[in-house]
Amino acid sequence: MNFGYREVCLDHDTGERHPESPDRLRAVRRALKECHGVQYVDADDADLDLVREVHDADYVEEFREYCADGGGHWDADTVAVEATWDAALASAGLAVWAAETAGVDVRDRETPFALGRPPGHHAVGDDAMGFCFINNAGVAAQAALNRGADSVAIFDWDVHHGNGTQDIFYDRGDVFYASIHEDGLYPGTGEIEETGVGDGEGANVNVVYQPGADTADYLTAIDEVVAPEIEAFDPDLLLVSAGFDAHEHDPISRMQVSTEGYGVMTERMVDLAEGCEAGLAFVLEGGYGLDTLSDSVKMVHEVFDGYQ
Numbered sequence: 518m519n520f521g522y523r524e525v526c527l528d529h530d531t532g533e534r535h536p537e538s539p540d541r542l543r544a545v546r547r548a549l550k551e552c553h554g555v556q557y558v559d560a561d562d563a564d565l566d567l568v569r570e571v572h573d574a575d576y577v578e579e580f581r582e583y584c585a586d587g588g589g590h591w592d593a594d595t596v597a598v599e600a601t602w603d604a605a606l607a608s609a610g611l612a613v614w615a616a617e618t619a620g621v622d623v624r625d626r627e628t629p630f631a632l633g634r635p636p637g638h639h640a641v642g643d644d645a646m647g648f649c650f651i652n653n654a655g656v657a658a659q660a661a662l663n664r665g666a667d668s669v670a671i672f673d674w675d676v677h678h679g680n681g682t683q684d685i686f687y688d689r690g691d692v693f694y695a696s697i698h699e700d701g702l703y704p705g706t707g708e709i710e711e712t713g714v715g716d717g718e719g720a721n722v723n724v725v726y727q728p729g730a731d732t733a734d735y736l737t738a739i740d741e742v743v744a745p746e747i748e749a750f751d752p753d754l755l756l757v758s759a760g761f762d763a764h765e766h767d768p769i770s771r772m773q774v775s776t777e778g779y780g781v782m783t784e785r786m787v788d789l790a791e792g793c794e795a796g797l798a799f800v801l802e803g804g805y806g807l808d809t810l811s812d813s814v815k816m817v818h819e820v821f822d823g824y825q
């Protein structure tokens with residue numbers, strides 16, 4: 518795969534014992550050293566006007582000033598330092614790069630995966646939360662639309678509900694959002710009744726599983742709900758909000774997805790994108806066991822390494 522990566526993403530220092538640490542990216546890169554066919558790609562910062570298409574200008578300015586003033590605890594566990602602004606714009610820029618380089622030939626060794634942090638899917642239009650400041654996948658979806666895509670689907674397999682992505686596109690018909698998440702976890706949103714409003718009615722799908730759901734359950738949700746819905750929506754681009762915290766050994770969830778399971782789910786994404794003649798790109802979200810995260814990213818990579 519082509520992995521979008523920038524060193525500045527390591528400068529977002531969340532402090533001791535914070536699960537969303539720079540070591541996550543270091544661990545992934547260390548694991549990918551053992552793999553064939555890994556390419557690293559640089560990307561520009563996300564354009565601020567583009568960021569302001571998915572976030573309120575007042576919030577973006579508030580976040581910029583917060584970092585410029587040295588940062589702090591935005592909320593109980595959403596931490597910023599001065600460099601967080603640069604890291605967040607870089608992370609969003611990597612997601613934009615992924616969206617813009619996704620080709621419609623999805624069985625492609627050069628499929629893009631944005632390896633940025635901070636993650637994005639909890640960031641709502643006017644607020645940071647849940648380790649997230651800028652909604653990377655949301656900004657990437659908007660970039661694709663601005664470049665001529667008619668519609669984008671975002672499938673979020675992170676164990677948490679991506680309330681931010683849902684919030685941003687809830688009343689829009691041009692971006693479809695689907696999430697599979699664990700019941701009872703942060704942030705507590707993502708009921709199956711939340712299906713969108715106005716132009717967005719029907720373009721939001723939540724699958725909620727009890728703790729203990731495994732790879733087979735995830736595949737059932739994909740095959741019976743997520744894939745048919747996305748096929749009916751028929752996007753030009755499929756973005757995967759790829760968190761790996763539903764892994765059976767992730768420290769902060771109780772789901773039971775195996776490392777191999779992420780490979781099978783990736784194959785489902787290839788089939789789905791191919792069926793829609795859509796581009797395919799991956800954007801990192803969570804995943805907090807250093808080994809489980811890096812093994813899972815490796816598993817995604819290996820699917821594409823098998824292609825021409």
Ligand code: OKP
Nearest residue numbers: 647648675677703802803804
């Ligand atoms: C980010 B991502 C509250 C715990 C809150 C926040 C988790 C954010 C996860 N007591 N934990 O979706 O992986």
Ligand code: ZN
Nearest residue numbers: 675676677803
């Ligand atoms: Zn998560």
